[in-house]
Amino acid sequence: MGMPITVTPLENLDSFTNDVRLRTADIVNSEILPREGELFPQRKGTAVSDEDKAQARVAREEVKEKVRAAGLWAPHLPKEYGGMGLEFLPHAYMNEILAYAMGAASMFGVVAPNSGNQKILVKYGTEEQKQKWLVPLIEGTMESGFSMTEPDTAGSDPRSLRTTARKDGDHWVIDGHKWFTSNGFDADFFIVMCRAEDPSGEEGRSGSMVQIIVPTDTPGVEIVRGVGIWGHHTSDHCEIKYNSVRVPIENALGRVGQGHEAAQERLGAGRIYHCMNSVGQMWRAFDLMVERAMTREVHGGLLRDKQFIQGFIAESYIDLQTSRMMTIHAAEKVDRGDPEARTDISALKIYVPAAFTRVVDRAIQVWGAAGVSNDLPLSAMYLGARTLRLADGPDEVHKILIAKNVLRKYEKGESWDFSR
Numbered sequence: 445m446g447m448p449i450t451v452t453p454l455e456n457l458d459s460f461t462n463d464v465r466l467r468t469a470d471i472v473n474s475e476i477l478p479r480e481g482e483l484f485p486q487r488k489g490t491a492v493s494d495e496d497k498a499q500a501r502v503a504r505e506e507v508k509e510k511v512r513a514a515g516l517w518a519p520h521l522p523k524e525y526g527g528m529g530l531e532f533l534p535h536a537y538m539n540e541i542l543a544y545a546m547g548a549a550s551m552f553g554v555v556a557p558n559s560g561n562q563k564i565l566v567k568y569g570t571e572e573q574k575q576k577w578l579v580p581l582i583e584g585t586m587e588s589g590f591s592m593t594e595p596d597t598a599g600s601d602p603r604s605l606r607t608t609a610r611k612d613g614d615h616w617v618i619d620g621h622k623w624f625t626s627n628g629f630d631a632d633f634f635i636v637m638c639r640a641e642d643p644s645g646e647e648g649r650s651g652s653m654v655q656i657i658v659p660t661d662t663p664g665v666e667i668v669r670g671v672g673i674w675g676h677h678t679s680d681h682c683e684i685k686y687n688s689v690r691v692p693i694e695n696a697l698g699r700v701g702q703g704h705e706a707a708q709e710r711l712g713a714g715r716i717y718h719c720m721n722s723v724g725q726m727w728r729a730f731d732l733m734v735e736r737a738m739t740r741e742v743h744g745g746l747l748r749d750k751q752f753i754q755g756f757i758a759e760s761y762i763d764l765q766t767s768r769m770m771t772i773h774a775a776e777k778v779d780r781g782d783p784e785a786r787t788d789i790s791a792l793k794i795y796v797p798a799a800f801t802r803v804v805d806r807a808i809q810v811w812g813a814a815g816v817s818n819d820l821p822l823s824a825m826y827l828g829a830r831t832l833r834l835a836d837g838p839d840e841v842h843k844i845l846i847a848k849n850v851l852r853k854y855e856k857g858e859s860w861d862f863s864r
């Protein structure tokens with residue numbers, strides 16, 4: 445349902461980035477939007493049969509082939525691993541378009557948490573680890589999860605985590621309790637964030653952190669349940685106990701003490717990707733809202749002529765444009781290697797999910813009952829937007845970080861250069 449995305453070349457962009465934008469829009473408009481019911485049968489609003497699911501798998505494979513042929517596969521991966529090797533800025537421009545078709549990212553080779561794990565393996569993996577875990581992850585013959593958050597410690601302060609990894613001969617022995625490990629049921633391995641006992645790494649609270657690759661069939665890995673969220677009785681966000689799980693010493697990713705840095709790097713990039721996706725989804729919600737306002741008659745007139753609704757349109761336009769600008773600006777800063785980009789990432793991580801929630805909320809209101817139905821992507825977007833305000837660092841933690849970075853500068857007698 446809905447109109448195609450409108451994308452035209454931008455004069456300030458290089459021809460490569462413009463080309464990526466236009467090719468992405470072409471796939472979204474010609475291959476995905478007209479086939480949404482077939483590609484995502486759960487959105488048809490009727491019961492999904494096994495035949496529907498099988499047909500959807502075939503249809504998604506067909507789209508993936510077209511994406512590959514268009515040279516748009518895996519924008520987040522380096523070229524030597526079959527990806528596009530995009531920097532953040534062109535990736536931002538591509539993502540806002542592909543995310544217009546909710547769920548399309550998987551057909552462009554980007555599936556969280558695999559995509560984040562792929563990036564970590566590219567950066568921190570040894571050659572052997574890359575062959576064993578990264579290559580199958582990219583080829584799609586393996587699935588993975590990232591296991592950091594714990595029920596008994598604050599996820600917003602990951603350095604407080606209690607899962608331990610103890611060296612025993614040439615093995616790690618891992619004991620701990622995690623939850624919200626996404627993709628937990630399908631994963632072949634988890635990257636588990638642990639506190640190394642008797643650390644050989646740097647001193648300090650994060651000095652002993654280490655990420656360890658744990659194959660899910662290792663004895664002692666106990667998947668307790670899929671934690672039900674948003675009224676569903678289960679999900680693939682799993683609660684997992686690690687009961688004296690033994691894995692070879694070479695399964696550590698990077699060295700002991702690097703775990704926190706690696707996690708921050710993963711989450712930093714992830715935050716920009718999430719916000720780019722949010723912008724694309726907001727764009728779709730905006731188009732759906734305006735489309736409905738143009739055609740729905742209430743109380744003797746079209747919704748578009750009511751000032752309440754015009755207010756929704758104007759406020760959503762502002763939310764969408766500010767979110768886009770913040771995301772593109774942060775992506776530019778990351779590509780430039782500007783150390784202040786971290787502050788901007790935190791700012792957009794707070795702003796964009798909140799703006800996304802507001803835009804979708806208005807779109808739902810304009811659509812009335814249909815807005816919360818499964819016939820439209822709006823209700824799923826709404827839950828996703830709300831969740832983003834706490835996942836990947838809740839708002840409060842990012843506010844603290846922004847204030848800290850700003851104050852540090854002013855304490856040194858400097859001030860913030862907003863023109864950068």
Ligand SMILES: Cc1cc2nc3c(=O)[nH]c(=O)nc-3n(C[C@H](O)[C@H](O)[C@H](O)COP(=O)(O)OP(=O)(O)OC[C@H]3O[C@@H](n4cnc5c(N)ncnc54)[C@H](O)[C@@H]3O)c2cc1C
Pocket residue numbers: 557589590591592593594597598599600601623624625626627673681831834835836837838839840841844
């Ligand atoms: C759908 C979903 C998928 C997820 N997937 C994964 C995954 O794959 N792997 C994984 O490891 N984790 C995952 N998570 C977990 C997520 O990263 C954590 O929920 C998040 O980091 C927050 O941690 P917490 O839930 O322990 O909240 P807490 O740390 O307990 O924080 C609770 C609240 O306290 C407030 N707060 C925190 N710090 C401060 C402060 N300094 N001052 C004032 N207020 C503060 C915030 O409002 C925060 O929301 C997922 C979560 C969700 C919802």
